[in-house]
Every structure is written in C-alpha cells, then in structure tokens.
Amino acid sequence: MTIEKPIYLQKIKQDNMSVILQQIWEHEGISRVELVTLTKLTSGTVTNLTQELIQLGLIREFATSSSAIGRKRVKLKYNTDQFMIIGIDISRTSYELILTDLAGQVINSVEGNTIGIHQPEKILDLIAPLIQNMITYASSKGMPVIGLGVSIPGPIDRKSGQLLTPPNFPGWENFPITSTLEKRFGLRVFIEDDARASALAERWYGLGRNVQNSLFITMGMGIGGGVISRGELVEGANGLYGQVGHITLIPNGLLCACGNRGCWETVGSIPGILRRWSVGDSIDDFFHAVHQEDPHAVQCLKDTLSDLESALTTLFNTYDPEIIVLGGRLYPYLAMYMDDIRSHVKDRIYSFVRDRLRIENATFGSSQNAKGAVALVFERLLTAPLQMLTTDNAKEK
Amino acid sequence: MTIEKPIYLQKIKQDNMSVILQQIWEHEGISRVELVTLTKLTSGTVTNLTQELIQLGLIREFATSSSAIGRKRVKLKYNTDQFMIIGIDISRTSYELILTDLAGQVINSVEGNTIGIHQPEKILDLIAPLIQNMITYASSKGMPVIGLGVSIPGPIDRKSGQLLTPPNFPGWENFPITSTLEKRFGLRVFIEDDARASALAERWYGLGRNVQNSLFITMGMGIGGGVISRGELVEGANGLYGQVGHITLIPNGLLCACGNRGCWETVGSIPGILRRWSVGDSIDDFFHAVHQEDPHAVQCLKDTLSDLESALTTLFNTYDPEIIVLGGRLYPYLAMYMDDIRSHVKDRIYSFVRDRLRIENATFGSSQNAKGAVALVFERLLTAPLQMLTTDNAKEK
Known part of the structure; x- marks a missing residue:
C-alpha cells in the first residue's frame, strides 16, 4: 500500500508549484512573503518549492528597492531566457x-x-x-x-x-x-x-492575464470562439464548447456546413459577407466599395454590423465575460466601426453591467x-x- | 510563521474529504480500496478521513456480498438519516x-x-x-x-x-x-x-449525478438557465452566466426587459406565447385552442416550437452539454412534442454528436x-x- 504514496505527494507538490507559478505570472514579480499570503501555503513550503523552481531554471530572484525606505527586497520572477x-x-x-x-x-x-x-x-x-x-x-x-x-x-x-x-x-x-x-x-x-x-494567447500573453472570464471570437473564413471560465479554457462534452459561429441569427436562414440553418457564420464570415454582397469575390473589393459609398455595399455592411451586435449581445448573455476579444482576418476591416459596435452592444445588455463589459481587439494580429x-x-x-x-x-x- | 500551518492542513484535509464524499455520492456505495484507486489518495489517508466522516455521522459502512464467492465486503455510503x-x-x-x-x-x-x-x-x-x-x-x-x-x-x-x-x-x-x-x-x-x-437539483439528485456537462433550461413566466461545466455550476463575471432566455432569436424583435431586442424570452415564455396568440390570457386557454385545432393557435404553437428548436441548437453549439434538461411551468404543455423537438434539434447539430446529445424533462416537476x-x-x-x-x-x- 505504500506504492502510491510518492505519486500522491508528487501530485500535491506539483499542484502547489502550479499555484505558485500562476501567482508569479499574474503579479510579474512577487516576494515569498506575498506568495505565502496569496497561496495560503506555509512559508516552509513556499521556500522549498520556490527553491526547486529556481533550480529547475524556471524562476529567479531579483532585487527591488522599496521606494519608502530604500531597503532592498527580494522578489521572484520568470526566467524567460532558459527555455x-x-x-x-x-x-x-x-x-x-x-x-x-x-x-x-x-x-x-x-x-x-x-x-x-x-x-x-x-x-x-x-x-x-x-x-x-x-x-x-x-x-x-x-x-x-x-x-x-x-x-x-x-x-x-x-x-x-x-x-x-x-x-x-x-x-x-x-x-x-x-x-x-x-x-x-x-x-x-x-x-x-x-x-x-x-483565446489562450490572450489568457496568458494578452488581455486576459488577470481576467478569469473571457470570450475570444475569431472572424475570418469561418467564425470560431474560445471561452475562458474561472481562468481555464472550457472544452465541453465533445470539444464543441464555444462554437459561437453556429448560433442561429437568421431564422430559417441558409443551411450551414454544421447542419444548422441561419448560423452567424453564414452571414458574418468573409464568405457570408461576400455572398450577401454578391458583387465581387474579395473582401478588399467589398470594403473598397463601402468606402466609395456604394449604397448596396453600405447596406450589406450595415446588416453585417447589426448581425455582429446581435451575436455579441447573445454571447454576452450566455457567457457573462469580463472581456470579449475580437480577432481574425476580418477584424482589421471592422476595427474602425468598433466604437459604434461597443455602444450598441452596451445598450442591449443588462444596465448594471454596461460599464463593466470590455470589448477589445485581439493583441497579436495575424500571429x-x-x-x-x-x-x-x-x-x-x-x-x-x-x-x-x-x-x-x-x-x- | 507557524500560525498558518493548521489552516493549510485543514484545507488539504477538507479538500480530500470532499473528493471522497463526491466519489461515494457518485457510486452510491463504494469500498475503501476503490476509493484509493479513484482518488489517488493513500490508503492511510482514505482510512483516516473515512473514519472521521463516519464519526461526523455523514457516511456509514454497510456489508455487501460478492456474488461470485459469497464473501462479505464492506462498502461506504451516505448516512441519509442523520441530518x-x-x-x-x-x-x-x-x-x-x-x-x-x-x-x-x-x-x-x-x-x-x-x-x-x-x-x-x-x-x-x-x-x-x-x-x-x-x-x-x-x-x-x-x-x-x-x-x-x-x-x-x-x-x-x-x-x-x-x-x-x-x-x-x-x-x-x-x-x-x-x-x-x-x-x-x-x-x-x-x-x-x-x-x-x-440545475443543481439535477446535478446532485437528478439526471446529472454522473454528468460533468449539462444545461438546465426553465421555461415559465421567463426563461432562465443554469450551466454545469466540469461538474460545477458556472457563475460568470457578474452572475449572469446562462441567461439563455436572452439570446437573440428574432432580429429587431420586441424590446425585452433586459435591454436586448428579440430575446427568446419575448416569444418563448408564457407571456411571449400569449402575446403572439393575442386571443386569450391564459396558457391553458391557448393549449385548449391548439387541441381544438384552431388554425391561428396551431400556427402560434408551430412558431413557438420552431423558436425552441432554434434556441436549443444555438445553446448546444455554445455550451456543448451531454444533456439538456427542460423544466418550468411551461414544460408540461410541451412534453407531448418532445420527440419532434429532439429529432429536429438533432438534425441541426454536428453529425458526429447527434447520437450523444440527450434532451430530457426535469426530474422534480413543480418542486x-x-x-x-x-x-x-x-x-x-x-x-x-x-x-x-x-x-x-x-x-x-
């Protein structure tokens, strides 16, 4: 019966290390005393585990001076140049x-x-x-x-x-x-x-670093999503959690590849917009026509933005995120309309959360x-x- | 620095107890050996913690005979008559x-x-x-x-x-x-x-006892929802997670109390159905008219069911549950249409999950x-x- 003991201890040890590593990441520099307070681990455990993480090359100490009394304090941060x-x-x-x-x-x-x-x-x-x-x-x-x-x-x-x-x-x-x-x-x-x-790119390196609940939406040839809840990417029962392109926006609309009709993707993706426009076959041409104030193209854009606002309202009410991040190939074309989109969506959600919701663009562009x-x-x-x-x-x- | 040690140990102890209690609940009778395997705790920890849980009056031992060799085995289950x-x-x-x-x-x-x-x-x-x-x-x-x-x-x-x-x-x-x-x-x-x-009633006492991902929808004077993900009820950033009544179903539809337009609730709740019907003011009267085959009432029901199917498809694609449970005051009236609803929704979701999704009625009726x-x-x-x-x-x- 002793055989499982090391596995169990190893698991606790790794879980505690993980808690420490996440705090160090979130705070971008933190002392051991602060770690004890935040993680509720004992100071002995924090000392031992941070020592081991230093030996593994994952974190390192750095000195910082307290502005008030000029005394040096030792903090911990990631060793970004080891791996x-x-x-x-x-x-x-x-x-x-x-x-x-x-x-x-x-x-x-x-x-x-x-x-x-x-x-x-x-x-x-x-x-x-x-x-x-x-x-x-x-x-x-x-x-x-x-x-x-x-x-x-x-x-x-x-x-x-x-x-x-x-x-x-x-x-x-x-x-x-x-x-x-x-x-x-x-x-x-x-x-x-x-x-x-x-979505994970935002969670760890972008806007979601200190955010527990967020929704990432990518708009391009299709429309996809990633939901972060309590700091973790949600998978769902079949890996289909967050298929936001497949919410029904148009009752009895076009048949979608997923099997549903009138999915947001059928009207809001690049092919969806071009189908609605039905004049050209590139998204550059479409936005060129919009900027030339071609009435049909302008109307198509209006419909596209109205669909986007409907979709974002629906998704706010389903996922209740602190932040919605928009990205994908289509996003750069829509960026200039974001102020309007934000204000229209905020008009449509519960009044007590209007000032809390953030709608932002993705941090890393095409990468x-x-x-x-x-x-x-x-x-x-x-x-x-x-x-x-x-x-x-x-x-x- | 020793002061936090008891809190830390108390937390680990309680977390381990919780893991044990959940396994006992899920399996409705389980041996200590099985607990060791399932929880990855040591047999010593399992022995100590189950002993303490027995002393607390929460669980008790019972003997079961293995059918193969007739030997008695001791299992653990809840003491349901102590609290x-x-x-x-x-x-x-x-x-x-x-x-x-x-x-x-x-x-x-x-x-x-x-x-x-x-x-x-x-x-x-x-x-x-x-x-x-x-x-x-x-x-x-x-x-x-x-x-x-x-x-x-x-x-x-x-x-x-x-x-x-x-x-x-x-x-x-x-x-x-x-x-x-x-x-x-x-x-x-x-x-x-x-x-x-x-949703929690289903999670612990109903259909979701062994289900990690489920969606509960209640339809009555309003339409609400509860989402269980990885076994836990999801709250969201503002406690609004799962406001499924407020997905947009009707583009530019009626203004809803939440601020959005065309919410499912505006057409799918009892007041929504009665507004669409516009003939009587009770849901009994409406379904009476449907059963009398009044053409207008039948058309209203058809629209209501079509909205419900759209909504369920949208919600499947957003939450990817193993099971969708429908309840609320309206549900008994809709129960007779469930076979059609199920088959229509399954026609509209990804083909590889069609056979997996369950759509069921709530277990506890008006309670x-x-x-x-x-x-x-x-x-x-x-x-x-x-x-x-x-x-x-x-x-x-």
Whole structure:
C-alpha cells in the first residue's frame, strides 16, 4: 500500500508549484512573503518549492528597492531566457511557425502558404525542416525547446491528439498529428483548435492575464470562439464548447456546413459577407466599395454590423465575460466601426453591467494562432512543471 | 510563521474529504480500496478521513456480498438519516418549503401563494413559522438541520447574499435575505437564482449525478438557465452566466426587459406565447385552442416550437452539454412534442454528436426549485464538510 504514496505527494507538490507559478505570472514579480499570503501555503513550503523552481531554471530572484525606505527586497520572477517554445499554426491555406521565450517573445518566425497541398504528410514534410532549424537554433543558445504547440482548424479530439471532421480541410480527418510530431522530434506536442488557441494567447500573453472570464471570437473564413471560465479554457462534452459561429441569427436562414440553418457564420464570415454582397469575390473589393459609398455595399455592411451586435449581445448573455476579444482576418476591416459596435452592444445588455463589459481587439494580429500554440505549451508548463521539465516523467503526459 | 500551518492542513484535509464524499455520492456505495484507486489518495489517508466522516455521522459502512464467492465486503455510503436540509423556493407569486434528508427525499413540505404581498419582510413573516416548525420537527427526530437553501428570482449577488435587480419582483432589490434568515434561525443560509438552483437539483439528485456537462433550461413566466461545466455550476463575471432566455432569436424583435431586442424570452415564455396568440390570457386557454385545432393557435404553437428548436441548437453549439434538461411551468404543455423537438434539434447539430446529445424533462416537476435549494446546501456539505458540520467554524463561510 505504500506504492502510491510518492505519486500522491508528487501530485500535491506539483499542484502547489502550479499555484505558485500562476501567482508569479499574474503579479510579474512577487516576494515569498506575498506568495505565502496569496497561496495560503506555509512559508516552509513556499521556500522549498520556490527553491526547486529556481533550480529547475524556471524562476529567479531579483532585487527591488522599496521606494519608502530604500531597503532592498527580494522578489521572484520568470526566467524567460532558459527555455524556448515553438508555436505552429496550420491553417487551410498557410502555416506560421514561431520560436519564443517563456514570455511569448518571438525570437524567430517563418511563414508560408500551402495552397494546392492537401495531404497532411506533405505539409509536415514542408514544415519539418523549419521546425528542426528552430530546435537547433534554440539548442545552440543553450535554451532547450520544452514543447511544440499546434493550432489547427477544429474540431479536434484532445484525447487521441487527432483532428475530427474539420470542414474544408481535406485529408486531415483522423490524422494523428500529435503522435506524428512527437515521434519526429522527440518533444511534447499539444494541439488545440485555432479559435481556442487564440483565446489562450490572450489568457496568458494578452488581455486576459488577470481576467478569469473571457470570450475570444475569431472572424475570418469561418467564425470560431474560445471561452475562458474561472481562468481555464472550457472544452465541453465533445470539444464543441464555444462554437459561437453556429448560433442561429437568421431564422430559417441558409443551411450551414454544421447542419444548422441561419448560423452567424453564414452571414458574418468573409464568405457570408461576400455572398450577401454578391458583387465581387474579395473582401478588399467589398470594403473598397463601402468606402466609395456604394449604397448596396453600405447596406450589406450595415446588416453585417447589426448581425455582429446581435451575436455579441447573445454571447454576452450566455457567457457573462469580463472581456470579449475580437480577432481574425476580418477584424482589421471592422476595427474602425468598433466604437459604434461597443455602444450598441452596451445598450442591449443588462444596465448594471454596461460599464463593466470590455470589448477589445485581439493583441497579436495575424500571429494570434501561432502565439496561442505557444500559450498552450506555456499553460502546460504552469500546470505540470515537474512533468514538463524532468525527463523521468517524459512519457506520462 | 507557524500560525498558518493548521489552516493549510485543514484545507488539504477538507479538500480530500470532499473528493471522497463526491466519489461515494457518485457510486452510491463504494469500498475503501476503490476509493484509493479513484482518488489517488493513500490508503492511510482514505482510512483516516473515512473514519472521521463516519464519526461526523455523514457516511456509514454497510456489508455487501460478492456474488461470485459469497464473501462479505464492506462498502461506504451516505448516512441519509442523520441530518436534514430545508429548501425554500420563493417565486413572484408563491412559496414552497421542503424538509429533506441528505439524499433529497422529501420528509415534509408546505406551499402557498403570496399574491398581493410585495414586501420581503412580510413574505418572510409568513414563512418563518413554517421554517421554525420544520426545524423543530427535525430536531425532535434527532436529525439537525444543517442549512437553509433559498431559490429566488435572480440576478443575485452571491458575495453579499442580496438580490440585485430582479425584474417584476418589487421590494426585493438589495434585500439582504441571507443575513436576515441567518440571524432569524442561526443556521447557514445559501441563495441561488431559481434557474441555477434547478440545475443543481439535477446535478446532485437528478439526471446529472454522473454528468460533468449539462444545461438546465426553465421555461415559465421567463426563461432562465443554469450551466454545469466540469461538474460545477458556472457563475460568470457578474452572475449572469446562462441567461439563455436572452439570446437573440428574432432580429429587431420586441424590446425585452433586459435591454436586448428579440430575446427568446419575448416569444418563448408564457407571456411571449400569449402575446403572439393575442386571443386569450391564459396558457391553458391557448393549449385548449391548439387541441381544438384552431388554425391561428396551431400556427402560434408551430412558431413557438420552431423558436425552441432554434434556441436549443444555438445553446448546444455554445455550451456543448451531454444533456439538456427542460423544466418550468411551461414544460408540461410541451412534453407531448418532445420527440419532434429532439429529432429536429438533432438534425441541426454536428453529425458526429447527434447520437450523444440527450434532451430530457426535469426530474422534480413543480418542486424543482425547492429541490434545487436543498441541493445548494448539499453541495456545500460535500465541498466543505468540516465547515458545515463543526461548530467552531460556524462563522467562516
């Protein structure tokens, strides 16, 4: 009966480390005394665990002077230059790879298109040498890569590390991307669908750093979402939590690929807007026509914004977030209308929360997905530092 | 620095007890060996904590014979006849009180109407003697009441234990119901809005006992919701999580009390249906007309069901539940259409989850809210057994 004791203690230890790491991240510099107060751990536990985290290279001490009496105090912060993370964004037509430090600062990046390439194996053949270059570079700097994060069109099955049935993404159904990459590079690999990865980018590196409840919406060829509740990305029963593009906006509207009719995505995505406009086939052309004050284009934009406001009101009432973050390829075109959107949505939600809700733009532009892929690995490091940093646990993920 | 040690250990101990209590509840009878496997606690910890829980009167041993070899095995289950819970449902026009055992079995109940009484103080004067009777009865049976749960129209502020701005519920704004009841009866009091309390009734006593992700929808004078995610009721940033009645269903529809236009509640609640019908003023009359095959009433019902299907599809795509439970005063009238509703919703969700989603009716009929109020106390008991059962912690909730 003694055999399970070490596992149990290991779990408590790792959970306590995780609590400490999250506090250090949230406060960007914190003393041990403050950690004792915030975590309710004993000072002995905080001393021991922070010492071990320092030995692991994850955090370090720094001196700060109290302005009042000029006395030095020792605080703890992340050691951002000991480890690196690789974030991989694979979309339907392109890829982006970024090599970052633990704080998500980009050290190296490369992107390209995959138009005409449909087999996952061929896409991996294309990017594998680029990933290898990054691993080699990191290692030459003495900063090992601790994991690969992958952002990819969903839905995906997190348990098996496979894609499920991503629409318009031929060849990827059931492709075992996680195990393929793990075998190829001998590194831990984590995948997430692109909208949720984007939400994680905000959670850890962007606007959600101190926010417990947020909603990220990505608008582009489709419309996706990621919901952070109590600080964690919500998965749902089938990995479909936050399929915000598939709320019904138009009663008896167009049939959507998901099976529903009148989904927001059928009118609010880039193809949806172009279908409504029915004059040209590029979103640049559409907004050019709007700026030329073409009456039909202006009306289409009005309808699009009205749909967006309806959708945001619905989503506020369902998810009750502190902050709604808008991103994706379509977002830059909509940015100039944000003041109106904000004020219209605030007119439509409960009056006692009007001044609390924030609606903001995504922090990382076209690199949001890749940054989210990095955040996926970083989150894992904060949750399970011992598993991520000690080799004897390399295989139990 | 030693002062916080007991608190820390007490917290670990209570958390471990809670894990054990939840497993015993979920399995309705489980051995210590099975607990060790499921909780990853050491057998020593399981032995000590279960012993203490037995001493507290919360659980007890029972013998079961293994069918294969006829040997007796000792399992653990809840001691349902040691403590009682009182659930209080206060609605806009009525109240219901139930006295139950820990398993939610009703031992005593009383209900009445409050039509014409608007001051919270007067309503409490009306029900206080009834509550006192229940407390006296429980005490005469040697089964002390461990807490009062209250289900009430929301939104509410859980931290202060007050109501916020409940629509159509004059006099209750900012009323400190929790502290008023606590002072009056010297018992722990927990409040929750009615839709969420109903969700908890399913979570602990109904269909959600082994379900981690579920959505409860109550349809009556309004439409409300409660979302259980990873086994827990989700609150959101402002206590508004799961305001499912306020998803936009009708573009540019009627102005709703919440501030939005075209909310599901404006067409799908009892007043919404009657407004659409515009012939009579009772829901009985409406369904009578439907059963007489009055063409206008039949069309109104068709529209109502179509709205309901749209709403359920939207809510499936946002919350990804394993199960959607429908309840409330309107539900009995809709029950006969459930097969059609189920099949239409399943036609509109992602094909790979069609066979997984369950749509069911609420378990406790008109007592759903009161049962939810009981569940609120029971959940607290499972989460913080030491706080709930030991008097020295009586004041730190």
